Amino acid sequence: MMPELGKYAGAVLASYGVGLGLVVALVGASLWRGAKVRRLLREVEYRQGRTNG
Amino acid sequence: MSIWEYANPKKFMQTSGWLLPWVSALAAVCLMVGLGWGFFLTPDDYRQGSTVKIIYLHVPAAMMAINAWVMMLVASLIWLVRRHHVSALAAKAAAPIGLTMTLIALVTGALWGQPMWGTWWVWDPRLTSFLILGLFYLGYIALWGAVEDPDTAADLTGVLCIVGSVFAVLSRYAVNFWSQGLHQGASLSLDKEENVADVFYLPLLICIAGFVLLFVALVLLRTRTEIRARRVQALLARERMA
Amino acid sequence: MIALLLRDLRLATRAGGGFGLGLAFFLLVAVLVPLGVGPEPAVLGRIAPGILWVGALLACLLSLDRIFALDFEDGSLDLLATAPIPLEGVVAVKALAHWLVTGLPLTLIAPVLAVLLNLPSGGFLWLVVSLVVGTPALSLIGAFGAALTVGLKRGGLLLSLLVLPLYVPTLIFGAEAVRRGAAGLDTTTPLLLLAGISAGAVAALPFAAAAAIRVNLR
Amino acid sequence: MIALLLRDLRLATRAGGGFGLGLAFFLLVAVLVPLGVGPEPAVLGRIAPGILWVGALLACLLSLDRIFALDFEDGSLDLLATAPIPLEGVVAVKALAHWLVTGLPLTLIAPVLAVLLNLPSGGFLWLVVSLVVGTPALSLIGAFGAALTVGLKRGGLLLSLLVLPLYVPTLIFGAEAVRRGAAGLDTTTPLLLLAGISAGAVAALPFAAAAAIRVNLR
Amino acid sequence: MDLTVTDLACARGGVTVLDRIAFSVPAGHALVLRGPNGIGKTTLLRTIAGLQPAVTGAVSLPAESVAYAAHADGLKAALTVAENLAFWAAVHGRGGVDAALAAMNLEALRDRPALHLSAGQKRRLGLARLLVTGRSVWLLDEPTVSLDAASVALFAGVVRAHLADGGAVLIASHVDLGMDEAATLDLSAFRARHGVRNGAFDEAFG
Amino acid sequence: MDLTVTDLACARGGVTVLDRIAFSVPAGHALVLRGPNGIGKTTLLRTIAGLQPAVTGAVSLPAESVAYAAHADGLKAALTVAENLAFWAAVHGRGGVDAALAAMNLEALRDRPALHLSAGQKRRLGLARLLVTGRSVWLLDEPTVSLDAASVALFAGVVRAHLADGGAVLIASHVDLGMDEAATLDLSAFRARHGVRNGAFDEAFG
Numbered sequence A: 001m002m003p004e005l006g007k008y009a010g011a012v013l014a015s016y017g018v019g020l021g022l023v024v025a026l027v028g029a030s031l032w033r034g035a036k037v038r039r040l041l042r043e044v045e046y047r048q049g050r051t052n053g
Numbered sequence B: 001m002s003i004w005e006y007a008n009p010k011k012f013m014q015t016s017g018w019l020l021p022w023v024s025a026l027a028a029v030c031l032m033v034g035l036g037w038g039f040f041l042t043p044d045d046y047r048q049g050s051t052v053k054i055i056y057l058h059v060p061a062a063m064m065a066i067n068a069w070v071m072m073l074v075a076s077l078i079w080l081v082r083r084h085h086v087s088a089l090a091a092k093a094a095a096p097i098g099l100t101m102t103l104i105a106l107v108t109g110a111l112w113g114q115p116m117w118g119t120w121w122v123w124d125p126r127l128t129s130f131l132i133l134g135l136f137y138l139g140y141i142a143l144w145g146a147v148e149d150p151d152t153a154a155d156l157t158g159v160l161c162i163v164g165s166v167f168a169v170l171s172r173y174a175v176n177f178w179s180q181g182l183h184q185g186a187s188l189s190l191d192k193e194e195n196v197a198d199v200f201y202l203p204l205l206i207c208i209a210g211f212v213l214l215f216v217a218l219v220l221l222r223t224r225t226e227i228r229a230r231r232v233q234a235l236l237a238r239e240r241m242a
Numbered sequence C, D: 001m002i003a004l005l006l007r008d009l010r011l012a013t014r015a016g017g018g019f020g021l022g023l024a025f026f027l028l029v030a031v032l033v034p035l036g037v038g039p040e041p042a043v044l045g046r047i048a049p050g051i052l053w054v055g056a057l058l059a060c061l062l063s064l065d066r067i068f069a070l071d072f073e074d075g076s077l078d079l080l081a082t083a084p085i086p087l088e089g090v091v092a093v094k095a096l097a098h099w100l101v102t103g104l105p106l107t108l109i110a111p112v113l114a115v116l117l118n119l120p121s122g123g124f125l126w127l128v129v130s131l132v133v134g135t136p137a138l139s140l141i142g143a144f145g146a147a148l149t150v151g152l153k154r155g156g157l158l159l160s161l162l163v164l165p166l167y168v169p170t171l172i173f174g175a176e177a178v179r180r181g182a183a184g185l186d187t188t189t190p191l192l193l194l195a196g197i198s199a200g201a202v203a204a205l206p207f208a209a210a211a212a213i214r215v216n217l218r
Numbered sequence E, F: 001m002d003l004t005v006t007d008l009a010c011a012r013g014g015v016t017v018l019d020r021i022a023f024s025v026p027a028g029h030a031l032v033l034r035g036p037n038g039i040g041k042t043t044l045l046r047t048i049a050g051l052q053p054a055v056t057g058a059v060s061l062p063a064e065s066v067a068y069a070a071h072a073d074g075l076k077a078a079l080t081v082a083e084n085l086a087f088w089a090a091v092h093g094r095g096g097v098d099a100a101l102a103a104m105n106l107e108a109l110r111d112r113p114a115l116h117l118s119a120g121q122k123r124r125l126g127l128a129r130l131l132v133t134g135r136s137v138w139l140l141d142e143p144t145v146s147l148d149a150a151s152v153a154l155f156a157g158v159v160r161a162h163l164a165d166g167g168a169v170l171i172a173s174h175v176d177l178g179m180d181e182a183a184t185l186d187l188s189a190f191r192a193r194h195g196v197r198n199g200a201f202d203e204a205f206g
C-alpha cells in the first residue's frame, strides 16, 4: 500500500530516511549510554558496599 | 510540597523512573500515528506534490529545536539562581537532542528545498538563523565536554547559555534585516489565509505532539543517566581519597 | 587599573607580544582571498565589504585566546583575583588593551586593504566608521569567550567556536553598513544597531566574564 | 614512534584536545563569509572555491600553534629531544597526527559546506580531491612554522605570519583546481603541481623543522 | 590582625580532602603547615586566600587582607625584574619596589628580563612581591623551593621582619625553614575521613 | 659506564657562566652539585644532556646514554599517571611501567589524570619516568623539590638501587638528600671569571 510519490519520491523518502534515522540514532545512543552508566554505578556501589541512589 | 522537591536527585529519580515508560509509550504512539497518517493517508499538495509529506518531520523538528534551547535557558537560570544540580544536568541532557532536531530540520528542509526552490540551500533568514542556532548548540556542547569539574562546567555553560540566547535573538533580527527569504511564514497561525490545508493540519498536530513527548522522554532518560554518571564520579573520587 | 593597562600594552609591544600581528593577519587574509578567488575587479569589489569585515573579525579572534590564558598559566590571574581591584575592572581593562592593540590598528589600516580588494570609493568612509563603532564589541565579546575558556589547554579553538556565533550580529550590521555605503545608500540604521551592540557589550559583558573567571579559578 | 602517534591522537581526542574544533572553525568561516558578503547564490557560487580553500587553510592554521608549544611548555620536548627516536621522526609523526586530526576531517566535511556556498555541482569531486592532495602539505608546512616559533610566548600569531606566505602556492593551485572543475575544465595541471608540493614537503620539511627545534631548545 | 580558622573543611575536585581544621595565627606569629604530599596544603591555602569556597567553616579574615604566594610565581617573562615588581606594587597602590628588591637581594638583577632568571632567582622575585602588597597576612606555599641556603636565610629574615611589625604568616613547607620560633601544625590529623560529606554536593548525590 | 667531564665551559644567553669544569662520576657512584642560585647548575646539566652545545671542553658520554630530569616534569595533564609513564616507556622501547609505579609509590594514583595530582605527586611521577628510560646515567635538577620526607627517602632508595646495578647519578640540589655516601662538588669554584671568552661568539665580535 505504498503511496504514489511521483517525481519527488527521492526527496520525500530521503528526508524520512534521514529524519527517522537521526531520531533512532539519538534514542539508541541515549539508551546505550544509559545502560553503560547504570552498569558502572552498580559495580562501584557494589565495591563500596553502599546502596541507594 | 513545592516543585523544588523534584530538584532533589533521589526524588527526581523516583518520579522520572515512574514517568518515563508512560511518556515514551505515548510518544511512540503519537509518532507512529502522526507520521503513518501523514505519510500514507494524506493527499499530495496541488503545488508541492508529494513533498508536503516532508512537513510532518520538518516542522515539528524545527519547533523542538527552538523549544529545546528555551528549555535549556530556563534550566540554566534555575541552576545559576537556586543551584539545583538536576536542572544543570537536565540542560546538559537536552543539548544533544536540540542539536539533532536542528539537524533534522536542516536536512529535511534542504531536501525539500531542492525540488521547491531548485537549490539545496538559500541564505533565507529563517534557514540562516537556524544554522546559527546549530552553531550555538555545538559551542554549548563543546564547552560541556571541555571542562571536567562538573560544577564548573555547569556554571560556565549556564553563563554561556544566557549570553548566547541574547545574541541568538539578536542574530535572528540581524538576519531578517540582511536578506528577505523564500521560506513560508508561520502557517499554523490562526488566520486561514496562508494556513496549511486542513487535510495536513491534524496529522501535523499529532506529529508535533509526538515530537514534544519524544523530547520529554529523552530529556528524562538522559538526565537520569547524567545523575548516575555524576554519582559514579563522586563515589570514585571518594574511593581515591580513602 | 592604569598599571594593568600599561603592563598589558607593554607586554603586547615587547618581543613576542601580539602587537601588529593582528594587523599582519588582517593583511594576509586580504591578500589570500584574491589569490583564492581570482583577480576580477568586479567580483572583488562586490565581496570586499564582507571579506574585510570577516578578516577584521578573524584577526581579532586570533589574538583573543591569550587575553587571560597567559596570566592564568603563570599564576598572575590568581594574584589579580586576590588583588584590591575588582575583577570586572580587570576584564574591562584587558578588553580595552586588546582593542587598543588590535581593533584600533585594524581600523586604521583597513582603507589600505580596501584598495587591494578594490572596494568602491563610496565605501571607504563607512568602512572606517563601522569598524570604529564595531570593533569594541568584538574585543569585549572576545574577552568573555576567553574568560569562559581560560582554564583549558588548547582553549584556542574552542574559544573560536564559542565566540564566532556571538560575532554574527556585529558582522552582519558592520558589513551591511559598508555595503550600503559603497552602494551610496543610507547607512544610519545598521550603524545605530552596531553602536547598540557595542554599548550593550560594554555595559554587560565584563560582569559575565568576571563571573566566568571566578568560576574557572576555584 | 607509534606510541607518540597514539599519544598525540589520544590527547587530541581527550577533553580540551583540539579534535573536531578545526572542523567547527571551517564550518564557521563557511557561514560567516555569506553573512558578510550577502546571500546572492550567483556571487557565492563564484567565490566558493576560493573561500573554501582559504577556510580550510585557516582551520589548519589555528590548530597548528599547539603542535609543539604544549610539549615545550611542560618540558616533554626536552625529553623527546634526548629520547632514542630521531627528532625528524618526532616532527613527521606529529605532523601526521595533526593531519589525521585536522586535514582529513576537513576534507570529509568540505562537500557539505560547499552546499552552503552553492558551489556548482561540477566542483564537488575536485574539491575533495584537491583537499586530499593538498592538506598534507598544509600540516607539514605548519609543523615547520610551529617548530620555528616554539618557545615564544604568544607564538600563535607570529606563527600565522610565517606560515601563511608558505601556504600561498598550495592555496592557489588548490583553489584553481576546484574552480576549473566547477567550470568543467581540465584540472590535471594544478592537481599535479599540488601533489608535487605535498611530496616535496613530506620529503624535506621534517629535517628543517627538526633543525629549528634543536636551535630553539638550546 | 589575627588569622583564625574555625571548623574549616575544604574540597578539591568535589572531594573533601581536609575537614574540622581549626587554628589561629595571632599577629606577630608564624605557623608552619606540615603534612605528606597530597594531604591538602595547597587546597587549604587557596581556600583561605578566597580563591575557592570553603565546604564548611569560616575564615576570620576577609580575602582582602591576605597575600598568597603559590607554587607559580606570577611573573611575566618579558618584563624585567623591576617592572614585574613595580606592576604588583601599582596594583596594590603602593611603592617600595627598591626596598623589596634590596630585601631579596635582587638589585643586581633589576633590569634582567624574568625570562633569564634561574629557578632560584625567579623564586626570590616571587617572594619580593609579597613585600609590595602591603598585606598583613601572608600565605606561602613551599616558599623556599629551589632557594640556596643563603637565600633561605634571607627569606627567614624577611619573614621575621614582617612578623616584627605585626604581620602574620602561614607557611606550607616540607623542608626546614630555619625559623625555630614558628609553631608547626601537622595536617595529617585533619585528613577527611572516608565518606565525609561535601555539603551542596551530597545534598544532590549522597 | 663513567661520566667524565673535562675542561668544560658552558654559557647561557651568550654569557659563559661556568668554565674549567672537570669531574668524573664512575659507574655506581653519585655526585651532588652544590652552588648558590644562578651559579649555573641547570645550564651545566643541560649541556651534559646535549640540549645545548658546550662552549669548550668535552663530555665523555654520548647524549644517548643519559636521562635528564629538569625543573619541569614533562607530564601531560590530560593523561593518567599510568598513561604518562607508558608513553615514555614506549618511546625508550622498554616496559617496566608497573615496577616504576611501585618504586615511587604511585599505584594508588595510577588512573588519576596528571592534572589532579598535587605538586609532590607530580614530582614523584616525574622521577618514576627515569626508571622507564633504562638510561644508565641520570642528571637530576633539584629532584626533591616539594617532596615530603617520606618521598625523599623513597627517592634516595631508588637512586641507591640504580647505583647498585652500575648506574651513575649527577644531582643538582640545595637541600640535604639523605645520601651521605654521595660525593659533593661545589660549583662556586668554577664560576667564570669576568671577561672569559665565549669561543664562537668572540671570534666574531671579540
Ligand code: HEM
Pocket: B055, B058, B059, B062, B063, B066, B105, B106, B107, B108, B109, B110, B112, B113, B114, B116, B117, B120, B121, B126, B127, B130, B131, B183, B184, B185, B186, B187, B188
Ligand atoms: C534547510 C532548509 C530549511 C530550514 C533550516 C527550515 C527551517 C524551518 C523553521 C526554523 C521553521 C519554523 C518552525 C516554527 O518556528 O514553527 C520551518 C517551518 C516550515 N518550513 Fe522550513 N526550513 C527549510 C526549508 C524549507 C522548505 C524548502 C520548505 C518548503 C518549500 C519549508 C517549509 C516549511 C513550512 C511549510 C513550515 C511551517 C511554517 C510554520 O509552521 O512556521 N521549509 N522551517
Ligand SMILES: Nc1ncnc2c1ncn2[C@@H]1O[C@H](COP(=O)(O)OP(=O)(O)OP(=O)(O)O)[C@@H](O)[C@H]1O
Pocket: E115, E116, E117, E118, E119, E120, E121, E146, F012, F013, F014, F015, F017, F036, F037, F038, F039, F040, F041, F042, F043, F044
Ligand atoms: N638567557 C639568559 N641570558 C643571560 N643570562 C641568563 C640567561 N638565562 C639564565 N641566565 C643566567 O645564567 C645563570 C645560570 O642559570 P641557571 O639556571 O643555570 O642557574 P642555576 O644554578 O640552575 O640556579 P638555580 O639553583 O636557581 O636553579 C643565572 O645567573 C641566570 O641569571
Ligand SMILES: Nc1ncnc2c1ncn2[C@@H]1O[C@H](COP(=O)(O)OP(=O)(O)OP(=O)(O)O)[C@@H](O)[C@H]1O
Pocket: B237, E012, E013, E014, E015, E017, E035, E036, E037, E038, E039, E040, E041, E042, E043, E044, F115, F116, F117, F118, F119, F120, F121, F146
Ligand atoms: N581535581 C582533582 N580531583 C580530585 N582530587 C584532586 C584534584 N586535584 C587535586 N586532588 C587531590 O587533592 C589532594 C590535595 O592536593 P594539594 O595540592 O592540596 O596537596 P598538597 O598538600 O599541596 O600536596 P603537595 O605537598 O604535594 O603540594 C591531593 O591528594 C590531590 O591528589
Ligand SMILES: [Mg+2]
Pocket: E041, E042, E043, E141, F118, F119, F120
Ligand atoms: Mg601543594
Ligand SMILES: [Mg+2]
Pocket: E118, E119, E120, F041, F042, F043, F141
Ligand atoms: Mg636551576
